[in-house]
Amino acid sequence: MLNLRQIHHIAIIGADYQASKHFYCDILGFTLLGEFYREERDSWKADLALQGQYTIELFSFPHPPTRPSHPEACGLRHLAFSVENIDQSVSALTEAGIICEPVRTDPHTGKKFTFFNDPDGLPLELYEA
Incomplete structure (x- = not known):
């Protein structure tokens, strides 16, 4: 170990x-x-x-060479950040010109989450804790 x-x-x-x-x-x-x-x-x-x-x-x-970066591609799936209020966080990103996917609810935890991308298309997630 x-x-x-x-x-x-x-x-x-x-x-x-x-x-x-x-x-x-x-x-x-x-x-x-x-x-x-x-x-x-x-x-x-x-x-x-x-x-x-x-x-x-x-x-x-x-x-640097480009790399396929989609949440469902093989390899590192995404980087997730915990937030207290997803709606406020999505609003802040939207105001900064960042496009977020529609907010979804995790069927196992009941918590809200969404995906967005960094400037190079790296998939990032916000997860309401």
């Missing part, structure tokens, strides 16, 4: 680093802990926190 303790971080590569940084920090509310340019790779790396918890490493690379 490995005795995994928790998820340490999630790494995301953005095609447009500035647009991705704006999306995750200014729209979703992540805090920029640090930002580093790695000249040997012509790459930016930003460390982002959510509620003080280091969560996302945001990268840029020159000409």
